[in-house]
Each structure stands twice: as C-alpha cells, then as structure tokens.
Amino acid sequence: MSVSDTKNTDTDNNTTHFGFKQVDKNQKVDMVKEVFQSVAAKYDIMNDMMSFGIHRLWKRYTIDCSGVRAGHKILDLAGGTGDLTAKFSRIVGESGQVVLADINDAMLKVGRDKLRNLGIVGNVEYVQANAETLPFPDNTFDIITIAFGLRNVTDKAKALASMHRVLKPGGRLLVLEFSKPTNEMLSKAYDLYSFHLLPKMGQVIANDSESYQYLAESIRMHPGQDELKSMMDEAGFEHTSYQNLTGGIVAMHRGFKF
C-alpha cells in the first residue's frame, strides 16, 4: 500500500497511521506519548541539529504572524519545551496570559523547568491536555498556536474543531508544521536526509533512532498544504491561508474565527 493510499484510508475505520504503520486509533496516543517520553530530554538539541537552527526562524515567523500584543491570552498547544511560550510570555506582559498545553507530561515538565530557569513565571500556566478535547471554556483565547504538533494528533479534524471552539471571535489559529517541499529536487534531497541521516542522528544524540524514523514517516503522512487548509475551512476557520517556508519543508497555516 502506498503512502497516499494509507492516508486516504485514515478515517475509513478505527485505524489510523503511526508513521507508515496502521494502528488502532486508541493505541496512537500512547505510541506518540512513548516517542516524546523518549526524546523529551534531548528535544531542543535535536531540533537545533536536525533543522540547523532554522526551526527558531520558523517559530519567529509564527510569532510575527500572530499579531500578539500586551494583554492577549494565548494557547501554545503541543507547546513542548516552550519556545513560543517564552517569547509570547514576555510580549503579553503581566496583563496577559500564556497557557502551555501538551498531551505529554514529560515534555511539559521539560518545558516548565526550562522556562522557570529562564525566569519566565507569573503569566504562564501549564496544562496537560489532549488537543481533541481541550479543557477550556468556549471563546477563551485570542491566539492559538500549534507548532510541530498537529501531525501527531490522532483525529486532526476533531482537534481543529476543538481549537475553533476555544478561540475568541476575532482570534486566530496558527499551525506551524512540516509539509510538502514544492521543488522536486529539494523533495528528493529532503527524503534522503530524513530517512537516512535523521534516524542516525537520533541514534547518536538521543540514543533513539526509532523515534526519529517515526518523525520522518509522520511528516510524510501529514496532510499537504492545500489539504490542511481545507480541513481548517471545514472546522469553521475563515480567511485561511498558508505560507511555505524553506521551500515548503514547513508551512505556516493561518485561520481566523469571526
């Protein structure tokens, strides 16, 4: 079965993809949890190594697209080790609030320790939450960001609907995620890098090649730029758009709730 075939059968039954494998939907949450439990401690260093530090610029781009200002209430979903939260926290100031949410307690703990060491306290809350069933009242947040997290969510449509629910009218959702390179040559080089070099780097740095094999596979299984935009439209977001970054290796999708 080809990758695209597997993707298409995703919602047909009770199975879903975990990388290139088909697994029971109920199993995926635990399997993803295991992956991030394993890489949490080395997550930041691996991000820097894998992306040559460019992930910092992609995250900056997301913040630049957010229209954030002092007093805003922000949900940094799948916030991991808190890169976006750290910056948002300083910008929203004492009158604002940032909620760093992640389904994985190990990632949340690494994020909390890192931010506290940076002196970021006071306007940041830490919540262990599943993106599909966000534990917040309707119309709570001015901005929701999910950076490199959506592809790990089992039911993406449900998660997008949940995000739409908790977003305030006038608020915006920003999805930063790996996507499909737009250039054929770049795509081939990227495949070579992510399927051959990446797992080896994972083995050397985090002593875990399987998790990084999953990372490469999960990126290929994630919906492309236009497909994700359509999913956001279906979830009720308006004025949706996306911007390819670094030749489409990553795309930043944006949608508003009116």
Add this chain to the structure above:
Amino acid sequence: MPLPQLLTSAIEIGINQLLALDPDSPARLAKLKGKTLQVKVKELPWPLIFSFSDQVDVRTSQTATNEQPEAPISSDCFIELNLETLPKLKDSSQLTQLIQQQKLNLIGDIYIAQTFSTLIKDLDIDWEEQLSQYTGDVVAHQTFSTMQSAFSDLKRQLTTSAEQLSNKLTEPNGLSVSKNEFFLFSDDVSDIRSHVERLDARLAILEQKQLSRTSNTKDDTQ
C-alpha cells in the same frame, strides 16, 4: 530562509548581549518594562517591533502574501523615519528637532523613544573586564594597553599624514588651497553676493522710478 526573522533575530541577540555586558542597563531597561516601540524604517518592507521586559524582544509583523495588509500592531510609541535619520536617534535630545524638520513621524509616547535611545546610547561596557573573565587580568590589561597604544599611534600617524598631504597639495604645487584661503575665498564670494543683491535692488528701484516717470509724461501729453 525567512530573512526578516533572521534580521530581527540578529538585532535581538545583539541588543541583549550588549545590555548583558553593562551592569547598569537593567535599571534603565526597567523604565521600559511592558512597553512596545514600533519603528517603521521607510526603506524596509516591514516594521521592527521592540517589546521590553527583562530583555528586549525584536519582531516584525508579517502578512500572508495573499492577504490584505493587517492593521498596524498597536504599540505605545510608533516612529516612522528613513535609514538616513536612524543614526540620529542615538541622541534623544534631537528627537523634537527631527520631528519639526519632518524627518521623523512619531505617534504615541515620546518618552519611550527617548528612554530607548538613552538605553542604547548610555551603554557602558568595560571590555577589559569582559576579556579578563576569559584570559585573566594580566593578559586582558596587557592586550588593552597594547591596543590603546597602537590606536593612539595610528591616530597620530593618520593626523601627521593628513597634514603632510595637505601641505604638499597647497604649498609647493598649489594644487589645492589651504583652509584659511578657502574661508577667505568664501567670505569674498559672500561679499560679492551681497554687493550684487544690493545692486539688483537699486536697479529695481531705478526701473520702477523710470516706469512711473514715463507714465506721468504720457498722462501730461494726453
């Protein structure tokens, strides 16, 4: 590669590294805590937004390519200027003058712009002290003494060379003029200009008199 983010990242790292080297900067930075300054340099396609907390966060405002431009980010102080005026912001006392000269458009609290200007201008970094943390006091002191001495020598040599060149050009060959000659010439030119202006004014008066005389003669003959 997102270039605007690369630029803002470099500015942010630069500012915060410099502030970290000045022990007095936290007190100056505290005056700006919670404030936002937006700088629109006309030559750049996007604004620079400075948010102040325990550090300075620099970002920009991005709109997707297929979207209408968004409303500007609300900030406590908005400055619009061109690249040429940018270095003049170092001197906060010049801000009012620049606004009057219409070289600077400022909306919001001028105090934020002045305080930010002071924050950068008053940076006082003891580079010898910084170096001594890595090399020890003796090496740092010797390095800086040598550098200062070399700098003084270089400055002296440059001044001497400039004077020698000036003398060569002005005295034996007369290729150029000395500063005093230039000022004398400028004064002469100013004097001639004044004379010409006075002459022009007198001619105008005479012309007017002639015209009125001619018109009176015509009236008498009629």
